[in-house]
Amino acid sequence: xxxxxxxxxxxxxxxxxxxxxxxxxxxxxxxxxxxxxxxxxxxxxxxxxxxxxxxxxxxxxxxxxxxxxxxxxxxxxxxxxxxxxxxxxxxxxxxxxxxxxxxxxxxxxxxxxxxxxxxxxxxxxxxxxxxxxxxxxxxxxxxxxxxxxxxxxxxxxxxxxxxxxxxxxxxxxxxxxxxxxxxxxxxxxxxxxxxxxxxxxxxxxxxxxxxxxxxxxxxxxxxxxxxxxxxxxxxxxxxxxxxxxxxxxxxxxxxxxxxxxxxxxxxxxxxxxxxxxxxxxxxxxxxxxxxxxxxxxxxxxxxxxxxxxxxxxxxxxxxxxxxxxxxxxxxxxxxxxxxxxxxxxxxxxxxxxxxxxxxxxxxxxxxxxxxxxxxxxxxxxxxxxxxxxxxxxxxxxxxxxxxxxxxxxxxxxxxxxxxxxxxxxxxxxxxxxxxxxxxxxxxxxxxxxxxxxxxxxxxxxxxxxxxxxxxxxxxxxxxxxxxxxxxxxxxxxxxxxxxxxxxxxxxxxxxxxxxxxxxxxxxxxxxxxxxxxxxxxxxxxxxxxxxxxxxxxxxxxxxxxxxxxxxxxxxxxxxxxxxxxxxxxxxxxxxxxxxxxxxxxxxxxxxxxxxxxxxxxxxxxxxxxxxxxxxxxxxxxxxxxxxxxxxxxxxxxxxxxxxxx
Numbered sequence: 001x002x003x004x005x006x007x008x009x010x011x012x013x014x015x016x017x018x019x020x021x022x023x024x025x026x027x028x029x030x031x032x033x034x035x036x037x038x039x040x041x042x043x044x045x046x047x048x049x050x051x052x053x054x055x056x057x058x059x060x061x062x063x064x065x066x067x068x069x070x071x072x073x074x075x076x077x078x079x080x081x082x083x084x085x086x087x088x089x090x091x092x093x094x095x096x097x098x099x100x101x102x103x104x105x106x107x108x109x110x111x112x113x114x115x116x117x118x119x120x121x122x123x124x125x126x127x128x129x130x131x132x133x134x135x136x137x138x139x140x141x142x143x144x145x146x147x148x149x150x151x152x153x154x155x156x157x158x159x160x161x162x163x164x165x166x167x168x169x170x171x172x173x174x175x176x177x178x179x180x181x182x183x184x185x186x187x188x189x190x191x192x193x194x195x196x197x198x199x200x201x202x203x204x205x206x207x208x209x210x211x212x213x214x215x216x217x218x219x220x221x222x223x224x225x226x227x228x229x230x231x232x233x234x235x236x237x238x239x240x241x242x243x244x245x246x247x248x249x250x251x252x253x254x255x256x257x258x259x260x261x262x263x264x265x266x267x268x269x270x271x272x273x274x275x276x277x278x279x280x281x282x283x284x285x286x287x288x289x290x291x292x293x294x295x296x297x298x299x300x301x302x303x304x305x306x307x308x309x310x311x312x313x314x315x316x317x318x319x320x321x322x323x324x325x326x327x328x329x330x331x332x333x334x335x336x337x338x339x340x341x342x343x344x345x346x347x348x349x350x351x352x353x354x355x356x357x358x359x360x361x362x363x364x365x366x367x368x369x370x371x372x373x374x375x376x377x378x379x380x381x382x383x384x385x386x387x388x389x390x391x392x393x394x395x396x397x398x399x400x401x402x403x404x405x406x407x408x409x410x411x412x413x414x415x416x417x418x419x420x421x422x423x424x425x426x427x428x429x430x431x432x433x434x435x436x437x438x439x440x441x442x443x444x445x446x447x448x449x450x451x452x453x454x455x456x457x458x459x460x461x462x463x464x465x466x467x468x469x470x471x472x473x474x475x476x477x478x479x480x481x482x483x484x485x486x487x488x489x490x491x492x493x494x495x496x497x498x499x500x501x502x503x504x505x506x507x508x509x510x511x512x513x514x515x516x517x518x519x520x521x522x523x524x525x526x527x528x529x530x531x532x533x534x535x536x537x538x539x540x541x542x543x544x545x546x547x548x549x550x551x552x553x554x555x556x557x558x559x560x561x562x563x564x565x566x567x568x569x570x571x572x573x574x575x576x577x578x579x580x581x582x583x584x585x586x587x588x589x590x591x592x593x594x595x596x597x598x599x600x601x602x603x604x605x606x607x608x609x610x611x612x613x614x615x616x617x618x619x620x621x622x623x624x625x626x627x628x629x630x631x632x633x634x635x636x637x638x639x640x641x642x643x644x645x646x647x648x649x650x651x652x653x654x655x656x657x658x659x660x661x
Contacts, residue, residue, distance in 0.1 A: 029332070032442040033428050034415055039441055042328050045395060045409050046321035056318045056465055059231060059358070065467075066360045074370030075362045077204045080185050081228065085220075089137030092190055096132040096199060103156050104129055107174060112167040120163070128157035131197075132208075134190040144188035145223035146200070146214045148180045149292045151259050153339040154207025158197030171437070172337050178205035178363050179339025179348055181262040183290050185227050186214060204351065204363040215290055215298035222298065226290060229265055231314035231358060235285050237262040238322075238356040239310020240330040241342070244289065244303040247277045253289050253303040259342055260330060261355035264288065266313065267302055276302045283307045315358035323396045323465060326356045327407045327419050328441075335421045335437040346405040349421045349439065350398050353407060354464060361464050365400045374463040376474060380485035382504040382636070385478050386458055390416050392474050396465035399444075401457035408461075415443040416455065424449060480504070483640035490646075492519045493639055504636045510553065511540045511563035513572060516638065517552055517579055518543035526550070531561040538563070552578045570607040570629035572638055573620060576645060577610035585649055589613030597627040604629065619644045 028037070038044045046052040057065065070079040104125035113120045154177040156163070163174040180186070180202055190199035192208065200209040217223035237258045247254040254277070258264070264287040270276075276286055284304035291301050305311060310329060316322040336343030344352055347364045354361050362368040369375060376389050390411065393399075397408040399418060406418035419441045426447035427434035433449040444455035484502050487493040493516050496503035508516075511534075518524075528545025535541070544561055547553040552575050556562040580587045589612030594600040596615075603611055607629065614620040615627075619641050622628060 032440060032446065034443045034445070035417075035441045039409075039412075039417065040328060040331055042321065042324035045324040045328075048410055048412075049320040049395060052321040053319050056320070057357075057359075057467065059315075061467065062315075062318065062358050066358075069360055069362075069371050072370060072372060074367065075204075076364075076367045077360050077362055077371075078201070080187055080201070080203060081224070083143060083187050083201070085143055086140050087143060087189060088139050089134060089141040089190065090139055092199070093133045093137045096190060097129060100129045100132045100157060107163055110165050111163045111174065112165065114162055114164060114167060114170070117167040124161075125157075128159045128161065131158045131193045132190070132199075133193055134199075135193055137190065141189075144198075145217045145220050146186045146188050146198075147217070147223065147226050147290045147298060148182055148184045148186060148209075148213055149215050149290045150213040151182055151257050151262075151342055152180050152210060152213040154178045154180060154200060154202065154205055154209055155197075156207065158192035158194075158199075158208040160196075160210070171334070171341060173340055174337070176336075176338025176340040177207040178202065179259070179336070179344060179352070180209065180213070182256060182258055183227055183262060183264050185223065188214070188216065203360055204367070211296065212292070214296075215292040216296055217298045226265065226288075226298070226300065227263065233266050233268065234263045234314055235266050235287050235305060236312045236315050236356060237310065238312055238316055238326045238329060240333055242305055242309035242311055244305060245277065245284075250277045250301075252291050253277065253301050256289060256303065257342060258305070259352075260326070260344075261352040263315075264305075265300070270302075276304050279304075285309075285311065285313075312356075316356050318357045318359070318465060320395050322357070323353070324409070326353045327396075327409070330421075330439045331419070331441065333421070333439045335423055335439070337423075343439075344421055345423075346421045350405055350407055350464075359464065365398070365405045365460070368398065368462055368464065369460060371462070371464065372468060374466065374468050376461045377459070378461060379459040380488045380502070381481065382478060382484065382502055383455065384504060385481065386455060387416075389461060389474055393461060394463065394466060396463070398462045398464060399458055400460040400462075401454065402459070404454070404457075406454070409441070415445065417441060417443050418454075426451060478504075478636075480636035480640045483643035484636055486643040486646060487516075487639040490519075492516050492642060493635060496635075502635060502639070504634070506635050507566040507632045508572060508635055508638050509563060510556075510561065510565045510567060511538075511544060512635075513567055513575060513638070514547035514553060514563075515540045515543040516642065517575060518546050520579070520642065521546070521550075529555075530559070531555060531563075532559040534561050534563055547575075550579075550582060552582075566632050568630050569620070569627075569633045569637065570604055570611055572633040573614045573641070574607050574610040576619070576641065577613055580613075580645070580649065583649070587613045589616045594627070597622055597625060599626045599628065602629055603627065614641075617644075617648045619648065 069075050069077045108125060109119060111120045113124050155175045156177060164172060184202060187201040188198040196211055197208045198211055237260055240260055242258045244253055244256040267286040267288050270286060281304055284306055287303055287305055288300040289303040291299050293299055333343045334341050335345060337345050339348055351361055351363055361371060378386055378389060393408055395410055399406045399408050406420035409417040409419060421439045422436045424433055424435050426449055446454045448457060488495060524546060526546045526549050528549035534544050544563060577587055589609060591612050593612040593615040594603060
């Protein structure tokens, strides 16, 4: 049979020509929407600062800051040098087992056993709990002084058994608590029953650490000499990672990974022609590297760190330019829960950035909040209020919402930019949950898996890098802030996805007011009239039925309620007045209270009793001498009115005898 098709050579030519016609796409990193390649350069953010190289805190001020942080309750930062030299081992045993039992109860039912892929049963945890007790514990034991010899983590339990909520995801291990860098100082307390772990205290966290990852010093003096040194005698890693070089002759010091924030002692007194690792140290820094001997004891050995590595002699001067340099040094790194994968999670990243400057801050966002620094509680703020705060924040501020913390970079073209280690987001392309698991720059329009933007979720801002005395001169809160906060905290008016926090400026609907009053009343159960335009599927159906049956609101026509209809200010106040009457409160008002308002004549007859009461009680204050009774009531206006009502209706606190004397 004859083949009538094209020859292979001809097909190859056709394919080559077709491919040549395709547009060539430049290869490069992927970025979040709104992020450009220029933004990944620290110089971009430095150039936007008024004084990029100005020193924010001097070394002396940083030392004072650290001392203050260590002295404050709740920061979990401690001055290890001041620790008591002995401890009660039996009491520690009990505390360790109690803590481990509580942790096991917390994780039980949500953790998979990697060996079986099934939910972990209690024996999985019991074995780790039992391993917490030091069999050699006594009532008086000496603290052991140690340093880390490997980049490692503190763990929840004294075990290498991972704890995962997804058996197919070994990159997320709940055992990891906090990163520990090479040469980090540690205090060692208990030894696990199997002898493989120590209960350790780092500067800012406690947990179990593998015995193979630490070296025990012969004395406190030897321990201090390893790390408690003047800044100029330290080599500090400010980049993502640096490494000592390869060597087959000296494997103990070869290719040691040094992650961001690592500080090693410099060997600055070498004799001429000294060889390190069998070679000349030209174009290298010579450092003392901690090494663990076979008996677990500490010794130091010389090692080389290339001059090309992202390191600094001494801690970086705390300047805006250097903050940007350290913050962007880990772009693209993997997300490391609790410091695993030789990387950082979101709050660990913030802590580690500041470690490059010798600044000690809390490991977690809630611990950082306890420091004596400038901070703003942004809970229940409107978007307008949040933007006003962000406009005053400097590069280096830490922004938080439950579950995430970010390093603030600045504002560009109306958008606020951050860099952070991110676990997951809502995909900007598909709207589905996207596992990002990496360090990235983004703006605050990123959406959480719930659909709420990061800006909408934002509830805290702290400024660890500037002295508190600097003063941000933060703008005053909006007039409605207390009302909005009250209604959200008491769950009287729910937040709106549209606004991300509350929905300032949005009109109150009839159904919305019914729901608010029902919530205020404690959501009583009642059989109310049915309205044809209030379907059984509506979540506010019970609230509408109650509002009608209680006489607070009436229908708008035969069997109609018009749930999406909007309300005027005088209509909303009248409903609240009727509610106050159902509570047995004195709702009498002086009609003369309206005379102060230029538009008093426009008050409807139905509101001529309610509005004088509301004005006299201070619930409604008007604007520019006008009461605006026919203006559509907005959510923030209603929130303010309900908050003032709560203050007005609250029972007076009984006076003490001393107050009446």
